[in-house]
Amino acid sequence: MNSAGLIMHPYVRLAFFFAGICGTLLSTNPVFLLVTYLIVIIPTIALNGQFRQHLKLLIIGILPILLSFILLYIFIFHDKSKSWDFIAVKVIKIILFTSLFQITLSIPSKILFITLKKWGFSGQPLVLVLSSLTVWEDVRYRANKIIDARFARGFVVQRSAITKARQLPYIILPLVIAVFRTAIERADSWEQKDMLYLVDHIRVEKVAYPVILNIVYFATSVCWLVIGLLIHFKYA
Amino acid sequence: MLALTFVPLAIALNVGIGAIVKALNLPLYLDSIGTILATIMLGWRWGAVVGVLGFIITATIINPLAVYFVGTQVAIAIFINVMAINGWFKNVFRTIVTGLLLGVVSAIVSAPVIIFVFGGATGNGSALVTSFFVKFGHQIVNSIFLSGFSIEPVDKCLQCLLAIFIIKRMPESILGRFHSAALIQNKLTSK
Numbered sequence: 104m105n106s107a108g109l110i111m112h113p114y115v116r117l118a119f120f121f122a123g124i125c126g127t128l129l130s131t132n133p134v135f136l137l138v139t140y141l142i143v144i145i146p147t148i149a150l151n152g153q154f155r156q157h158l159k160l161l162i163i164g165i166l167p168i169l170l171s172f173i174l175l176y177i178f179i180f181h182d183k184s185k186s187w188d189f190i191a192v193k194v195i196k197i198i199l200f201t202s203l204f205q206i207t208l209s210i211p212s213k214i215l216f217i218t219l220k221k222w223g224f225s226g227q228p229l230v231l232v233l234s235s236l237t238v239w240e241d242v243r244y245r246a247n248k249i250i251d252a253r254f255a256r257g258f259v260v261q262r263s264a265i266t267k268a269r270q271l272p273y274i275i276l277p278l279v280i281a282v283f284r285t286a287i288e289r290a291d292s293w294e295q296k297d298m299l300y301l302v303d304h305i306r307v308e309k310v311a312y313p314v315i316l317n318i319v320y321f322a323t324s325v326c327w328l329v330i331g332l333l334i335h336f337k338y339a
Numbered sequence: 340m341l342a343l344t345f346v347p348l349a350i351a352l353n354v355g356i357g358a359i360v361k362a363l364n365l366p367l368y369l370d371s372i373g374t375i376l377a378t379i380m381l382g383w384r385w386g387a388v389v390g391v392l393g394f395i396i397t398a399t400i401i402n403p404l405a406v407y408f409v410g411t412q413v414a415i416a417i418f419i420n421v422m423a424i425n426g427w428f429k430n431v432f433r434t435i436v437t438g439l440l441l442g443v444v445s446a447i448v449s450a451p452v453i454i455f456v457f458g459g460a461t462g463n464g465s466a467l468v469t470s471f472f473v474k475f476g477h478q479i480v481n482s483i484f485l486s487g488f489s490i491e492p493v494d495k496c497l498q499c500l501l502a503i504f505i506i507k508r509m510p511e512s513i514l515g516r517f518h519s520a521a522l523i524q525n526k527l528t529s530k
Contacts, residue, residue: 164403168457171466175459179473193458201403208399227343234347235392242351272504275356279505282348283513289344
């Protein structure tokens, strides 16, 4: 992620997330939901430099859902007038929820520590979340290496699904043993260094968040929630 | 401290194996092996942490829709813990039974999410199976349950077998560091 991802203050990030979730949950008006997506989510994604990630969400996540909705409600149920509205609301809501997760939980590594601290994490939970968000790339790298090695050594002659499925336990085993060994080594090292104390007492650099942009984001979060509430009670 | 270092790696295992399965284009999920392993080695609380955090991370990296199924991961951790402390991983037959039952539990826990969040259409193979049952006269809710019952047990059975296969081939020097009742109850470690 580029430096533009550094714009949101941790508290604003949290407010944006919860207001967005509540505002979306409360509203069943497809026009409001679509307008929110176009004027709030799309610009935020552009500012965060997450267009590629978001496109992946739309193609891999949302498009198959849309197609299965059409299959289920239009071709099988045959109630077209009612079903199109239902599909529109469901699909836009899923896009909004998932985009909120993408925007608020894709935290740049530079501000990951301070964001988690501001969110109230400390001690064990802080170490847990911090290492969970950073360690997976290492494991994925190792996994890819093991796959390449199995293919290169000729253990997989035919690339049919059954042959590949048979190889799976043999790919996973070295990966898991490496994972366990790393865990044990780290546990010993962290205990010696008193990692929990260090994490709680480490000094962090102050981050300069753009004030106006954060005010705009906070105001947007409040508006999203209030309009969602108004729509909910108007149609209740 | 061992739990603290193992949990992130178990999370990465969930994400990593999910990525392998995706790379091999296999018609499976295999996204809960880390959860099952952590539950057997460390107990259900850590297993649930692995499942929930793992699915949140998967949602931001690989599959954005995974986040809706975090509740299923908690249910998996609790169920595996109950079965493990009662010795239901002692042999292959028992492990298969546990896997099949876990599939049923997963289907039941996932169904409300599929009904209320996705309206029955999750966009994967299960949506086609749901459509199949709807086409043959079943109600949408019944179809979602039937679709879950026909897909989940196979996947979960494989995951349980894989988890036990992994633990049984683990060096004693590693297993000996984990003091879990489930490991002793299922005769997975000699200590």
